[in-house]
Amino acid sequence: MTWLDLLIAVACVAGVLGFISVVALVAIWTERKISAHIHDRLGPMETGGFHGWAQTIADMVKLLQKEDIIPDAADKPLFKLAPYIVLSATIASFVVLPFGAHLIGTDLNIGIYYLVAISSLEVAGILMAGWASNNKWALFGGMRSASQMISFEIPIGLSLLIPIMIVGSLSMQDLVGAQAGGFWNWGVFSHLPFAMIAFIVYFWASLAEVNRTPFDLPEGESELVAGFHVEYSGMRFAMFFLAEFANMFLVAGVAVALFLGGWHAPFSFLEISAESNVILHNLVGFFWFASKGMVLLFIQQWLRWTLPRLRVDQLMHVCWKIFLPFSFVNVLIVSLWIVLTQS
Amino acid sequence: MSEIREIDIPVGATPQKISQMLENFEDVHGERMVVQMGPQHPATHGVLRVELETDGEMIMKATPHIGYLHRCFEKTCESMTWQQVVAYTDRLDYCSSANNNLGYVLACEKMFGIEVSERVQTIRVLVSELNRLASHFIAIGTYGLDIGAWTPFLYLIQEREHILDLFDRLCGGRLLLNYMRIGGLTHDLPDNWLKEVHEYLSYMEGKLDEVNSLLSYNKIFVERLANVAIISEDMCIKYGLTGPNLRGAGKKWDLRKNEPYCGYETYDFDIPVGDGEVGTIGDCWDRYIVRVKECEQSMRIIKQATERLEKMPGDDVLAAIPKSMTKVAPGEIYFRTEHPKGELGFYIVSNGKKFPWRLKCRAPSFSSLSVMSAVSPGLLIADMVALIGSIDIVLGEVDR
Numbered sequence: 175m176t177w178l179d180l181l182i183a184v185a186c187v188a189g190v191l192g193f194i195s196v197v198a199l200v201a202i203w204t205e206r207k208i209s210a211h212i213h214d215r216l217g218p219m220e221t222g223g224f225h226g227w228a229q230t231i232a233d234m235v236k237l238l239q240k241e242d243i244i245p246d247a248a249d250k251p252l253f254k255l256a257p258y259i260v261l262s263a264t265i266a267s268f269v270v271l272p273f274g275a276h277l278i279g280t281d282l283n284i285g286i287y288y289l290v291a292i293s294s295l296e297v298a299g300i301l302m303a304g305w306a307s308n309n310k311w312a313l314f315g316g317m318r319s320a321s322q323m324i325s326f327e328i329p330i331g332l333s334l335l336i337p338i339m340i341v342g343s344l345s346m347q348d349l350v351g352a353q354a355g356g357f358w359n360w361g362v363f364s365h366l367p368f369a370m371i372a373f374i375v376y377f378w379a380s381l382a383e384v385n386r387t388p389f390d391l392p393e394g395e396s397e398l399v400a401g402f403h404v405e406y407s408g409m410r411f412a413m414f415f416l417a418e419f420a421n422m423f424l425v426a427g428v429a430v431a432l433f434l435g436g437w438h439a440p441f442s443f444l445e446i447s448a449e450s451n452v453i454l455h456n457l458v459g460f461f462w463f464a465s466k467g468m469v470l471l472f473i474q475q476w477l478r479w480t481l482p483r484l485r486v487d488q489l490m491h492v493c494w495k496i497f498l499p500f501s502f503v504n505v506l507i508v509s510l511w512i513v514l515t516q517s
Numbered sequence: 518m519s520e521i522r523e524i525d526i527p528v529g530a531t532p533q534k535i536s537q538m539l540e541n542f543e544d545v546h547g548e549r550m551v552v553q554m555g556p557q558h559p560a561t562h563g564v565l566r567v568e569l570e571t572d573g574e575m576i577m578k579a580t581p582h583i584g585y586l587h588r589c590f591e592k593t594c595e596s597m598t599w600q601q602v603v604a605y606t607d608r609l610d611y612c613s614s615a616n617n618n619l620g621y622v623l624a625c626e627k628m629f630g631i632e633v634s635e636r637v638q639t640i641r642v643l644v645s646e647l648n649r650l651a652s653h654f655i656a657i658g659t660y661g662l663d664i665g666a667w668t669p670f671l672y673l674i675q676e677r678e679h680i681l682d683l684f685d686r687l688c689g690g691r692l693l694l695n696y697m698r699i700g701g702l703t704h705d706l707p708d709n710w711l712k713e714v715h716e717y718l719s720y721m722e723g724k725l726d727e728v729n730s731l732l733s734y735n736k737i738f739v740e741r742l743a744n745v746a747i748i749s750e751d752m753c754i755k756y757g758l759t760g761p762n763l764r765g766a767g768k769k770w771d772l773r774k775n776e777p778y779c780g781y782e783t784y785d786f787d788i789p790v791g792d793g794e795v796g797t798i799g800d801c802w803d804r805y806i807v808r809v810k811e812c813e814q815s816m817r818i819i820k821q822a823t824e825r826l827e828k829m830p831g832d833d834v835l836a837a838i839p840k841s842m843t844k845v846a847p848g849e850i851y852f853r854t855e856h857p858k859g860e861l862g863f864y865i866v867s868n869g870k871k872f873p874w875r876l877k878c879r880a881p882s883f884s885s886l887s888v889m890s891a892v893s894p895g896l897l898i899a900d901m902v903a904l905i906g907s908i909d910i911v912l913g914e915v916d917r
Binding site for chain 1: 550552558559560574661664665666667668671672675731732735737738740741897898899900902
């Protein structure tokens with residue numbers, strides 16, 4: 175390994191970490207503003223001048239200064255470890271997210287498989303937090319979270335299979351590359367309407383995966399108070415918070431990469447070709463990727479502030495009796511289609 | 518915890534014999550978990566503690582523990598003059614203080630034989646119906662919050678805010694009005710106040726439809742509440758549930774119609790009852806929707822009362838207030854009124870002295886809470902939240 179390789183690796187990690195922090199800060203701010211405007215309020219208006227843009231930064235600084243309270247009866251090593259596991263699982267997943275033609279941590283040939291595998295590590299962290307807090311409400315939250323995230327991974331996996339089958343690769347850049355040339359080539363419009371169904375199933379199931387309304391049972395405000403992170407404070411709480419918002423962008427990013435053309439623009443004339451200028455090509459790609467991700471993020475927040483929450487049994491009903499059969503039939507039809515058209 | 522026990526299986530036992538032995542062996546059950554819901558829990562609407570015995574998320578037994586907000590209301594009233602008690606009734610159900618005032622002053626007036634003018638009566642009706650509206654907005658909004666919908670809560674808080682502004686102009690108090698007196702009111706209506714009430718009514722037109730489309734008929738909301746925690750009419754009567762809870766179970770019973778007071782018989786309004794529109798009669802959704810429909814009826818009453826007051830010549834609202842209440846007629850009375858939460862009854866004994874000799878308050882929330890232990894077995898924790906919200910208790914009134 176040369177010094178240059180090391181430098182590139184460090185730059186990648188720093189880039190991913192920086193992006194996650196910025197995305198989380200922006201997402202928390204937009205969440206506040208969007209919820210406020212949906213509620214007929216203004217939300218934060220003072221800190222930083224323009225519409226309270228610095229409020230989240232101020233909150234983060236405040237949280238870092240807070241006393242780190244660990245309950246006496248908690249299982250201390252696990253309690254301390256849990257937020258790191260959740261956050262590191264999130265950060266590790268970002269490594270294969272393609273922000274641009276060259277803006278990718280590493281283009282693994284099993285990229286999407288790696289992402290699904292690593293991001294499900296998060297369940298372990300959440301379960302750990304719920305268990306180690308030694309609080310029954312936290313335990314309820316952890317258990318709900320585990321059952322919910324593990325169940326919803328199945329429809330997620332099955333709906334991700336559709337673009338993978340169509341493209342025939344697990345590498346993120348291959349998956350994005352197959353969608354070049356305008357929005358009609360995007361994954362969501364191929365094999366109509368089956369990829370569309372897969373996209374819709376993926377989007378809803380991903381809401382459950384990141385514990386958002388209407389599937390926010392693990393932290394159900396009015397039932398479990400805060401769920402698995404009820405005993406956490408200060409910095410550790412901030413890590414859960416950061417991970418939650420980074421995860422929201424992560425699932426949106428996967429949806430963008432697999433279904434909505436990744437870093438490709440809706441029309442090819444809006445892109446700058448790699449031959450003319452590599453840096454601009456990447457930056458424009460990044461712009462499209464981030465804005466598509468933000469649109470999905472907005473939809474997640476919009477849903478959260480509009481819909482009530484489901485009950486545990488209804489959640490499982492939605493997963494096992496609605497999403498799962500749909501995904502299975504979808505996979506079956508698309509694979510038949512591919513086999514018939516290729517032979 | 519469960520224990521590990523050994524079973525002696527004789528040498529050479531047949532499989533049938535072994536399975537028979539295992540069948541006879543007592544099944545090892547897991548322990549039930551005891552969870553304390555409250556006193557600091559967002560779903561308990563105050564400082565209520567519910568001791569839940571759960572099997573997983575299923576509730577096996579629920580025991581409410583009350584008293585965190587006990588202020589000795591009844592005993593304190595025994596050392597308060599007759600008029601001073603009015604201020605204390607404000608704090609019973611702090612969401613609807615005008616209705617508390619009304620119950621108490623009407624009981625006293627009936628006991629002492631004080632007649633008030635028609636105008637005072639109409640103003641009382643107007644203020645208490647406005648307060649009923651405010652109370653129901655809180656009930657509906659926080660119910661949405663319990664089920665996970667944030668937005669309707671803030672919308673309704675905003676509509677309620679306008680009512681509180683009206684109260685602010687009326688008597689200076691927003692939450693605790695202390696507006697009524699035995700024999701009258703503290704002061705007359707401010708200038709242009711009726712016009713503001715009219716403006717408010719026209720502003721509110723269509724707002725309830727907004728609530729209905731956003732919350733009441735939302736698929737998830739309906740799924741969460743239909744057929745959950747059914748309280749039948751029979752059960753309501755056994756446990757003393759009144760008001761919207763009883764009407765939600767399908768019983769057409771409203772003291773404003775059945776035992777009219779304060780001239781309610783002259784107003785034109787309906788009694789909405791639960792009809793099992795989305796589930797079974799008496800489920801959480803029925804109790805909820807009765808409150809929404811009652812808001813419409815309250816607005817009708819407010820409209821009629823405002824129109825009457827505009828036509829009525831002004832008079833002195835303080836005229837019938839006794840100048841001195843150091844010596845009053847001895848007697849006792851039980852008088853009940855229709856409060857937003859149910860039947861609010863006051864049992865008052867007077868021994869002719871300066872203070873009430875005994876004052877007992879029949880709080881509707883207290884009776885409503887009593888049904889919890891009977892209904893909750895078999896519910897999930899999330900349903901428990903729905904149940905507490907649907908019976909609409911206010912702990913200030915439960916604990917007194």
